Amino acid sequence: MNRDIRKMKKVVAAVVAATILIITLINYLIGEYRAAKAKPITEDSFVRMLDVGQGDCILLYSGGKAALIDTGTKAYADGIAKELKNEGIKSLDLMVITHNHTDHMGGIVPLTQEFKVKKLIVPDLNKTDEKTEKMQTAISNVKESGGKCETAKRGMKISLGDFDITVIGCYYDEADENDRSIVLKAKIGKWRFLFTGDAQEPTEKRLMEDGADVRCDVLKVGHHGSMYGTSEEFLEAASPSLAMISCGKGNRYSHPHDVVLIRLKEAGVQYFRTDISGAVTFTVTEKEIKVDKEK
Numbered sequence: 001m002n003r004d005i006r007k008m009k010k011v012v013a014a015v016v017a018a019t020i021l022i023i024t025l026i027n028y029l030i031g032e033y034r035a036a037k038a039k040p041i042t043e044d045s046f047v048r049m050l051d052v053g054q055g056d057c058i059l060l061y062s063g064g065k066a067a068l069i070d071t072g073t074k075a076y077a078d079g080i081a082k083e084l085k086n087e088g089i090k091s092l093d094l095m096v097i098t099h100n101h102t103d104h105m106g107g108i109v110p111l112t113q114e115f116k117v118k119k120l121i122v123p124d125l126n127k128t129d130e131k132t133e134k135m136q137t138a139i140s141n142v143k144e145s146g147g148k149c150e151t152a153k154r155g156m157k158i159s160l161g162d163f164d165i166t167v168i169g170c171y172y173d174e175a176d177e178n179d180r181s182i183v184l185k186a187k188i189g190k191w192r193f194l195f196t197g198d199a200q201e202p203t204e205k206r207l208m209e210d211g212a213d214v215r216c217d218v219l220k221v222g223h224h225g226s227m228y229g230t231s232e233e234f235l236e237a238a239s240p241s242l243a244m245i246s247c248g249k250g251n252r253y254s255h256p257h258d259v260v261l262i263r264l265k266e267a268g269v270q271y272f273r274t275d276i277s278g279a280v281t282f283t284v285t286e287k288e289i290k291v292d293k294e295k
């Protein structure tokens with residue numbers, strides 16, 4: 001009897017080992033296939049989550065082309081402008097405002113005054129609960145300096161240096177403004193970044209139902225790590241290895257929530273927080289994504 005159990009244990013161990021080996025091999029082959037299919041990275045390129053306290057502002061840079069996803073609150077506009085100038089950025093090729101909340105669009109007026117924006121992408125302003133004056137002023141600023149403004153639609157594509165950016169979702173009929181966030185995917189070489197704005201579970205569900213390709217290497221965690229987002233199912237579908245969370249130190253919303261942090265940890269995702277690390281830069285090369293923390 002004991003011998004049978006030992007034999008059975010050996011068989012189970014062998015099956016488990018073989019399964020792990022096969023999965024590892026498949027993952028390796030998928031990685032090789034993606035690398036072979038991917039466009040080469042020819043320019044200096046990075047994604048930086050700026051430290052704007054409780055808000056979002058992400059800089060994408062590739063070969064002299066620059067984009068901002070969100071602008072933080074107005075209080076951080078000067079800091080953002082300084083940061084852009086430090087990088088030698090004089091104009092923005094692209095600005096995307098994920099949704100009309102002040103922690104994402106508060107800096108839009110001063111920034112569009114100071115920097116020429118070639119293309120501004122905004123959510124449907126007829127479907128917002130907030131006032132739109134600031135957005136309208138920014139749109140005028142952009143148009144006056146010769147730039148264009150467009151409302152985001154699913155499938156919209158924009159290239160920025162070596163980045164290929166796609167709007168993979170914008171659900172303007174959602175009840176909560178956060179869930180109307182524009183969701184973007186940026187591909188560069190074999191790497192994929194997913195930017196979710198303040199999207200939460202309802203948007204995550206719809207993205208998955210619609211068959212949107214949410215798989216990524218780096219996830220911008222939705223809604224500053226709120227407990228209402230980054231569901232287990234979504235995290236499994238996205239399967240990032242790295243994540244970034246933008247949040248203010250000691251913020252009154254308790255962002256990021258422990259539930260989300262535990263979920264990330266259990267999924268083996270290494271995450272970086274602006275409240276702890278300051279700005280976080282993901283420098284992208286053919287071989288790796290190198291992460292640098294401000295502090």
Ligand SMILES: [Zn+2]
Nearest residue numbers: 055103104198
């Ligand atoms: Zn927010």
